Amino acid sequence: MSSIQPIPMKFRVPEIAFPKGWYCVAEADEISADTLKPVSYLNQQLIVYRTQSGAAQVADAYCPHLGAHLASHDGCIENGAIVCPFHKWKWDGEQGHCVDIPYAGIPQSRSLSLTLHPTREIDGMVLMWYHPANAAPDFEPYVSSALQQHKWVLFDSIEWVSTCPYRDLYENLFDTAHIVQLHGASKMPVLRSMEQRAHGLYVDYEIDPSAEQFSMKSLTAHFTGVTALNQLFEGEGWATNFVISTTPLDNERFIEKVRLYVRDLGSKEMNEMIGKPWIERFKFEVEQDFKVLNYKKHLPQPKLCGGDGPIYQYREYANQYYV
Numbered sequence: 001m002s003s004i005q006p007i008p009m010k011f012r013v014p015e016i017a018f019p020k021g022w023y024c025v026a027e028a029d030e031i032s033a034d035t036l037k038p039v040s041y042l043n044q045q046l047i048v049y050r051t052q053s054g055a056a057q058v059a060d061a062y063c064p065h066l067g068a069h070l071a072s073h074d075g076c077i078e079n080g081a082i083v084c085p086f087h088k089w090k091w092d093g094e095q096g097h098c099v100d101i102p103y104a105g106i107p108q109s110r111s112l113s114l115t116l117h118p119t120r121e122i123d124g125m126v127l128m129w130y131h132p133a134n135a136a137p138d139f140e141p142y143v144s145s146a147l148q149q150h151k152w153v154l155f156d157s158i159e160w161v162s163t164c165p166y167r168d169l170y171e172n173l174f175d176t177a178h179i180v181q182l183h184g185a186s187k188m189p190v191l192r193s194m195e196q197r198a199h200g201l202y203v204d205y206e207i208d209p210s211a212e213q214f215s216m217k218s219l220t221a222h223f224t225g226v227t228a229l230n231q232l233f234e235g236e237g238w239a240t241n242f243v244i245s246t247t248p249l250d251n252e253r254f255i256e257k258v259r260l261y262v263r264d265l266g267s268k269e270m271n272e273m274i275g276k277p278w279i280e281r282f283k284f285e286v287e288q289d290f291k292v293l294n295y296k297k298h299l300p301q302p303k304l305c306g307g308d309g310p311i312y313q314y315r316e317y318a319n320q321y322y323v
């Protein structure tokens with residue numbers, strides 16, 4: 001255990017800012033049309049629920065009337081309407097409009113509205129759009145085609161709270177030197193290609209079967225902006241898919257959540273044979289990373305040398321999301 005304490009982020013990053021993008025705020029199976037799930041991310045209080053048509057929706061948790069938290073006390077959602085616990089005003093869960101004030105009738109103005117956030121339900125995650133200037137979404141999140149095509153089992157999911165500077169987390173994947181030096185891999189990974197796609201970055205790695213414990217055929221990664229990542233590993237007769245999201249709680253911390261899907265091999269034992277070593281290796285490496293990352297500082301001008309990997313290339317990509 002480290003005896004150092006991470007110092008406040010304002011001393012470790014040049015400017016505290018959350019990038020625009022799609023942030024996971026709940027798991028799809030955690031929400032329903034008859035409960036309000038309160039969550040706190042990106043310095044905001046939010047509620048997550050399903051509308052009457054079944055769509056996932058994220059809204060501000062504070063009632064526009066007098067600021068009650070909509071999920072406090074007996075605040076609820078009933079027949080598609082959110083009922084505030086304070087004065088029982090009702091808000092339409094789909095559009096946000098106020099649809100009833102018990103002691104003043106139905107409001108005439110449609111502008112009296114709860115703030116709803118653009119929401120998508122993808123690969124088991126509920127994603128909310130965030131833009132620092134409240135602009136509308138200008139890209140869509142990555143949807144895994146592999147997860148749609150085959151039968152998978154959700155083998156495990158793990159989450160960590162990290163105090164790493166947010167922008168330095170995914171950069172770690174392009175810092176190839178640390179993969180040998182910190183993680184002890186026998187060889188540095190080689191990136192075959194890095195390509196900008198509509199959802200974000202697509203990365204394809206070169207596979208060296210001699211350096212791999214799991215006879216791997218391909219490793220590809222799809223980033224949704226700089227807030228989520230899908231890593232697909234394929235081998236002879238097996239595949240694993242890591243669905244990863246990273247969402248700031250506040251200026252100091254973010255949650256990294258990893259869900260491991262294993263392509264169903266038909267029995268629990270077989271799936272375990274693949275899933276277990278993968279999740280263990282992943283967990284071990286993430287925790288190894290956090291031993292350093294949680295205390296690091298973001299250096300705008302690092303002193304890089306040959307062999308450090310495409311860190312600047314990743315930063316150039318990431319910068320477009322910091323508006």
Ligand code: FES
Binds near residue numbers: 065066067068085088
């Ligand atoms: S604060 Fe919500 S109805 Fe008054």
Ligand SMILES: [Fe+2]
Binds near residue numbers: 172183289
């Ligand atoms: Fe790492």
